[in-house]
Amino acid sequence: MAEPKQERAVRTRELILYAAAEIFDECGYSGASISKIMDRAQVTQGGMYFHFKSKRSLAQAVLAHQQEFVNFSGGTNGLQKLVDLTFFLARELQNNVLFRASVRLAVEQGEFGGHDDTAYQEWVTEFRALLNEASELGELQADVDEAEFANVLVGAYSGIQVFSNISSGRADLPERIVSMWRYLLPAVATPQTRARLSFPADAQRMAA
Structure with a gap:
């Protein structure tokens, strides 16, 4: 037929x-x-x-359709889910050509007359929702502004993945994400939360 x-x-x-x-x-x-x-x-x-x-x-x-190219369904909540999402995105950048191409085009969009930050703002919204959840769970320090930190995190992540791509074709991206969180978590998470957060075992081995 x-x-x-x-x-x-x-x-x-x-x-x-x-x-x-x-x-x-x-x-x-x-x-x-x-x-x-x-x-x-x-x-x-x-x-x-x-x-x-x-x-x-x-x-x-x-x-x-950048966000449609990834399908993350982490089983955790709050800050752990946000940490897990950043490592998941690192793996997607290594293995998912649709997501990888959309990220490259977001960086290069000036070449085709684009000045649209929608893709970035969608990730800000996603990260902020998880930070709001973390705040409700008492995982964040009292002076953390969830919206501000979501913007900082998207900017930091974007720069880190570009640097990693230039340096190693993103082979070392999980390692760089470990480093990012080691410096950022003390600024935003309570000591009790930091003590129970975990990184993927393979990323920790790379960073050791």
Whole structure:
């Protein structure tokens, strides 16, 4: 039985989006081209332009769905869940090309006329929600402003992952996240909370 037209269109769009992510991740926005993406997706020009009118529209589509490319369902709460999320994102940056490409495009968006901080603000919102939860659980020191620290953490994490990518292709990113938390946790978490927080065993070995 022939594949329904709507299902085929959805599948083609997903193939193009994934191929675009691979090319953007490998080449950056400037080095990517529609022809490279078409070759990687194995679609015709007509199939490409039916879904995406330009390289810029493809980049915007990858960037717009950054949070949809990760699926974190940690079993903890509060500050431990936030710590776990940062290590989960480090692994996703190492292994998930869709997420990795969206992060690269967020950094490079000036190359295609973008000045949109939506992707960053979405992570600020996510981190702030976990910090609010941590505060309700009594895990944060009294002078911590959850909104302010969420912004600081997203900025620090963004810079750390860029530095790690340049230095090691993100191979050492979990180690760098351990270092980040070792310096940040004493400033925000109560001593009792710090005593029970844990890092992934493999990241701790790297940082030892």
